[in-house]
Amino acid sequence: MNNKQNRSYLYGVVGGYLLYLAYELFADRQDPNTTMMPVVRWLFVGLFTVAGIFLLIWATRLWLEARKGQDEEERPPENPNAMK
């Protein structure tokens, strides 16, 4: 299931990007020009970090599932059924 793997990459990329956004939000906390209140900032940093990590985990799970599916397909054909 190549497609499932690809979906997992996409989700992973988005998850990573969310973490990047969270980082940017965090890095800007000293900026005097911003109108964002510290409370709000931390809220979104937290939210995006959690969402980003969650997406990364989901993507990894998807990837593993897809991997499992692939391995099943490549299994050698079963021996003709002979109940010993």
Place this chain on the structure above:
Amino acid sequence: MDRPAANQSNIRKADLASLLKKNAMLIILVLVYIFFTIMTKGRMFRPNSFASLINQNAYVYIIGCGMLMCMLTGGNIDLSCGAFVCLLGALGGMMMVYWGMGTAISIIALLAIGVVYGCALGAIIAYVHVPPWIATLAGYLAFRGLGTAILGVSSTNSISFNSKQEFLSIFSGTLFKTPEGTLNWPCLIVGLVAAALVILLVFRNRAVRLKKGYEVDQIGMDVAKCGLSAAAIILVMYKLAYSGGIPTVLVWVGAVVLFYSFITSKTTIGRHFYVVGGNIEAARLSGVDTRRIMFIAYLNMAILTSIAAMTTVSRFTAANADAGKNFEMDAISACVVGGVSASGGAGTVLGMVIGATLIGVINLGMFQVNLDANYQRVVKGFVLLAAVVFDILSKKKAR
């Protein structure tokens, strides 16, 4: 066979609920646009905004078409396009500004480089079976460094294209330029002609299908569809007419979008893309050359990236080290928001265009209300999150 009359059985019933669902993104786009127009006290409705929207987002539409084709094959993406834009810009700068090569030959050379990269990338992915995300990751990591190194020849790490008006005029600026605030007739005329063509096409199509005895939608639907499209086209062109004329990139964007629309919806190769993404084994066993499709997807992507590189350089009249930053994410976002499935096999050019426009409107709107950069990040994150959630949900429903 006698010409059958348009009886009841020929006419497809329209159903409001499914109509809304199918056009959900478009409706959201309109609503968001209206929202921002109100928030900016009408500034979004000014001719300048329309021009900005097109000039700022041209690259998304162009690269988006390429990303769409890649994603159709099974959720594959190209992480290298942004960095490649930087590299091409640097190379273009060297060619045109430092070595004094002619415009035409430079354009051809840049396209050729795109083709070479595309073939190499396509071959690695399709025939050596390297997963696309690894293959393009290499470009993502290497190209920007390479481009920056090349740009190091200038002390400012950027090459100015100010002297290359000929080149700039091909990819940026306005056609038949007139001062802002005055009506640009060629622009308006193009709009009217385009609108007329749309109406003509829809009704000619309808007549032909009726004659052959095939199904048609209710006439109200057809009228509404082409009426709204025509109105939209005329509105946009009318606004642009006051902004100084047709933005040159619009010609490029229009050509690319129309071309890929046609390919995806009406050609056999377009069909092959969809089935490869839908079920690659079934496609293969039905005689589709699946490796060739993958190859073409990435070759195509590289060529479109070259075009986008040229429009980017033109827009900034310079080749910069951070050109192309985030291009791949923008294209992917446009696709995902526009309903292109992350696992392949579904998605349309129109969807991507709507997605790109929606994101473009949000970006422009946030800029015009002077939204704090941090809030802009928040919005960006939420849009992406929403798109992913939407994708997950639509997968669940399909089960």
Place this chain on the structure above:
Amino acid sequence: MTNYLLEMRHITKTFPGVKALDNVNLQVEEGEIHALVGENGAGKSTLMNVLSGIYPYGTYEGDIVYNGKECKFNSIKDSEKLGIVIIHQELALVPEMTIGENMYLGNERGHRLAIDWNTTYSEADKYLRMVGLSESSKTQVKDIGTGKQQLVEIAKALAKQAKLLILDEPTSSLNEEDSRALLDLMLGFKKQGMTMIIISHKLNEVAYVADKITVIRDGTTIETIDNHGREPVSEERIIKGMVGREMTNRFPKREKVKIGDVMLEVDNWTVHHPLYPERKVVDNVSMFVRKGEVVGIYGLMGAGRTELAMSIFGQSYGVNITGQLKINGREVHLKKSASDAIKHGIAYVTEDRKGNGLVLSQSIKVNTSLAHLDAVSSHTVIDGDKEYAVAEEYREKLKTKTPTVEQLVGNLSGGNQQKVLLAKWMFAEQDIMLLDEPTRGIDVGAKYEIYCIINDLAAAGKSVVMISSELPEVLAMSDRIYIMNEGRFVGEMKASEATQEKIMAVILQSGRSA
């Protein structure tokens, strides 16, 4: 008033565009084996998915009463907590893991952080004995045959303390011997008080094991047949309920049998396994098919029939392929591509229609034209209306049940999906049709329609190769039968001289000793 363990009342479930279940009622007594039969798409699996919580409360109408209490399941875990365990058609075991690990996947013994393996394995062994397996639970799943894997699934269900066991087509991948063993196991469980629901197409098995048989057709319950009589209920009686009419002949007669020259000839064909190249999956096979002829290839699972067909079809399977192919008398060397095979007039109708035969996310129309797009396009531009007309033509010809050819193939029942798959290859106008298990997982009524289609193909002069694991089908439909076992052709007989016993004898004689 009888004591019902389970009552499903007025269940209605709708999917976009189709009502899968319409006011279905099911009553299962405690300690009985209750069979659900019906055509594909009739709704049996959907009903069981509602019961087990796969379709959670709120996505259907009606109620489920279990042990006197109304149930509102949100997930499989909820139904399993009450002892309702469903075993699906597709085995859900991880081959790399041991039996014990598989059995307790998601159900681990021990604390959150440390799984207690000793308890796991000893308990697993206990359940394995209950299903009659002598293996140790430390054996890896991939090392035991499908028959035993199926039993492991049952042991897994027992480990979940199942009180109501639902078996969805439990013998679909088993041979006769293993199927019988499983059915006897079910009868054994019944004696111990277990209640079971079995969904099956194999009516002889249903008649053997079920106390009551509920027939579902088109999403509604038609009737419930009592099987407590002295004689088990006849298959004809069940079929009548399923199909709504008497079916005197399960197989249509072959009219105008006109057999011509040899169309496809395969000589000394040997194919090696792609991952284990020393292993021969097809060993020196020689066969031929004439125009207008139906040749059956019978064998047990794992015999190599699919691999044979796929390797002929443009080397779509296997490495190190040697041998000769002659089409219409001329020797051909097919390149490693399906499209080359197609150009030479070969069609391969896969055995796994959902896995690699059809693009489920696309419409019937798109799937029908897929192998022959140039016939509905000019200079690579597709003529949408022509494509639509072609799809409609085949819809009518094959009697595919669907409101429109724009319907997604994934939403069709198995039988109708198979028809679309056949339509695709019929539209491609191929002369050599390799059909791999063309009626697998399809109900009686649709099977008959497909047999008619196959007969029509032969009558039109095509060369048909039918791979099948169903002996009655092979005997009734073929002109000649090849018997395959462990990669080799071990027998060939004219259908008129063949019997079930003769064929089985050939296989048994040819089997290598274990």
